[in-house]
Amino acid sequence: MKMENASSPDDVVDPGVTPETTVAVAAAEMKLSEEVIAKRRLEKIRQYLVESLDDEDAWRGCVGPIVCDLLEMCQQLKACIDEELTQAGSFLGALASLEPAFNTYLRIVRQVERLSKVDRRICGLAVGQPRVATSIDTLPEMESGDIGV
Numbered sequence: 001m002k003m004e005n006a007s008s009p010d011d012v013v014d015p016g017v018t019p020e021t022t023v024a025v026a027a028a029e030m031k032l033s034e035e036v037i038a039k040r041r042l043e044k045i046r047q048y049l050v051e052s053l054d055d056e057d058a059w060r061g062c063v064g065p066i067v068c069d070l071l072e073m074c075q076q077l078k079a080c081i082d083e084e085l086t087q088a089g090s091f092l093g094a095l096a097s098l099e100p101a102f103n104t105y106l107r108i109v110r111q112v113e114r115l116s117k118v119d120r121r122i123c124g125l126a127v128g129q130p131r132v133a134t135s136i137d138t139l140p141e142m143e144s145g146d147i148g149v
Contacts, residue, residue: 034082038075038078038079041071041075042072042075045068045071045072045075046068048064048067048068048071049064049065049068051064052064052065052067052068053065059119059122060119063115063118063119066115067112067115067116070108070111070112070115071112073108074105074108074109074112077101077104077105077108078105080101081098081101081102081105084097084098084101085098
């Protein structure tokens with residue numbers, strides 16, 4: 001069956017498809033996609049955890065697990081935020097109630113960024129250079145804002 005206001009002559013609509021079923025299918029596909037992404041993110045976090053714990057460098061062996069904990073917190077917080085947004089129906093409607101969660105999420109992300117910067121400074125690396133094990137005795141001087149929430 002052809003649609004009366006189809007954008008091209010090839011646009012065909014199945015007579016059994018309604019806007020409600022289309023929305024339901026799209027929501028189910030989005031949920032599946034979000035679950036796959038969340039699962040892959042957790043796999044990457046766990047992979048980083050194993051690599052950090054196996055690293056001979058004491059700094060990375062100690063800080064890597066902390067970063068993994070922070071990243072897992074971000075993942076859990078994101079899932080809660082997404083659920084709340086889904087239930088609220090609109091972003092603006094949920095904004096006020098979710099502001100503390102957004103702020104917490106951003107604080108965690110900033111802490112991960114800070115730890116990453118400290119790690120790079122310890123190793124004396126510019127962004128993009130591979131990290132290699134280093135002695136903790138060769139730490140450069142750090143500014144007061146390098147670590148903290």
